[in-house]
Amino acid sequence: DIQMTQSPSSLSASVGDRVTITCRASQSIRNYLNWYQQKPGKAPKLLIFRASSLQSGVPSRFSGSGSGTDFTLTIRSLQPEDFATYFCQQTYITPPFTFGPGTKVDF
Amino acid sequence: QVQLVESGGGLVKPGGSLRLSCAASGLTFSDSYMSWIRQAPGKGLEWVSSISSNGVTKSYADSVKGRFTISRDNAKKSLSLQMNSLRAEDTAVYYCARTKGFFDYWGRGTLVTVSS
Numbered sequence: 001d002i003q004m005t006q007s008p009s010s011l012s013a014s015v016g017d018r019v020t021i022t023c024r025a026s027q028s029i030r031n032y033l034n035w036y037q038q039k040p041g042k043a044p045k046l047l048i049f050r051a052s053s054l055q056s057g058v059p060s061r062f063s064g065s066g067s068g069t070d071f072t073l074t075i076r077s078l079q080p081e082d083f084a085t086y087f088c089q090q091t092y093i094t095p096p097f098t099f100g101p102g103t104k105v106d107f
Numbered sequence: 108q109v110q111l112v113e114s115g116g117g118l119v120k121p122g123g124s125l126r127l128s129c130a131a132s133g134l135t136f137s138d139s140y141m142s143w144i145r146q147a148p149g150k151g152l153e154w155v156s157s158i159s160s161n162g163v164t165k166s167y168a169d170s171v172k173g174r175f176t177i178s179r180d181n182a183k184k185s186l187s188l189q190m191n192s193l194r195a196e197d198t199a200v201y202y203c204a205r206t207k208g209f210f211d212y213w214g215r216g217t218l219v220t221v222s223s
Contacts, residue, residue, distance in 0.1 A: 001169075032208070034209040034210075036152075036210075038152075042215075043202055043213035043214065043215055043216055044152065044202075044210070044213060045213075046209055046210060046211050049208070049209040049211075050208070050209075055211065087151065087152055089152070089154075089209070089210075091208050091209060094166070095154065095157055095166040095167075095168075096154055096166075096168050096169070097142075097154040097157070098154065099151055099152040099153065099154065100151075101151050102151050102152075
C-alpha cells in the first residue's frame with residue numbers, strides 16, 4: 001500500500017502569512033493527489049484535486065503543486081477562516097485511497 | 108444542491124453489528140461512485156470502502172475486509188455499510204462521499220461507538 005506523510009504536523013501562523021504544507025508519497029502517484037480542509041466537528045472539504053486543480057468555489061489563495069512523490073499545498077495569504085487541519089490523499093490507480101496524517105494550522 | 112445524509116450510527120457492544128445508510132439527493136446517484144470514510148475521535152481520516160456506480164465493483168480497507176459490506180440501491184439513491192463483528196477500534200465518525208478520483212461531496216457523518 002502507498003503510505004502518505006505530511007510535514008509539519010502542526011504550525012502556528014498569523015493572518016496574512018504565506019503557509020506551505022508538504023505531502024510525500026511512498027512511491028510515485030503521478031498527480032493523483034488531493035487536498036482537503038477540515039474544521040472541528042465538520043466534514044472535510046475538497047480544496048485541490050489532481051495535485052493542482054482548484055475545486056470550484058475554493059478561494060484562489062489556495063494552490064497545489066507537485067508530481068511523483070512530492071507535493072505542496074500553499075495558502076498565499078492566510079485568512080481567519082483558514083485555521084483548520086489539512087489532509088492530503090492519494091487516489092492512484094486502485095484502493096486503498098490513503099490519507100496523510102494531517103497538518104493543523106493554528107495561531 | 109448535493110446532499111448526503113448518513114444515519115444508523117449509535118452505541119454497540121464489541122462483536123455486535125450495525126448498518127449505516129447514506130441518503131443522496133441533488134446528484135445523479137446512479138452515475139456516482141461512492142465511498143465510506145471514517146475518522147476515529149481526535150484522529151485522521153481513513154478510507155473504509157468504495158463501490159462502483161452499478162454496484163459491481165467493491166473495495167475495502169484491510170482493517171474491515173471480511174467484516175464490513177458496502178452496498179447500494181440506485182432506485183432509492185441510497186448507500187449502505189453493513190458492519191459486523193465490530194471492535195473498539197471501529198469507533199469513529201463515518202462519512203459517505205461521492206468519489207470521482209477525489210471525494211468532492213461529503214455527508215456530515217454518523218458516530219459509531221463500540222463499547223461494552
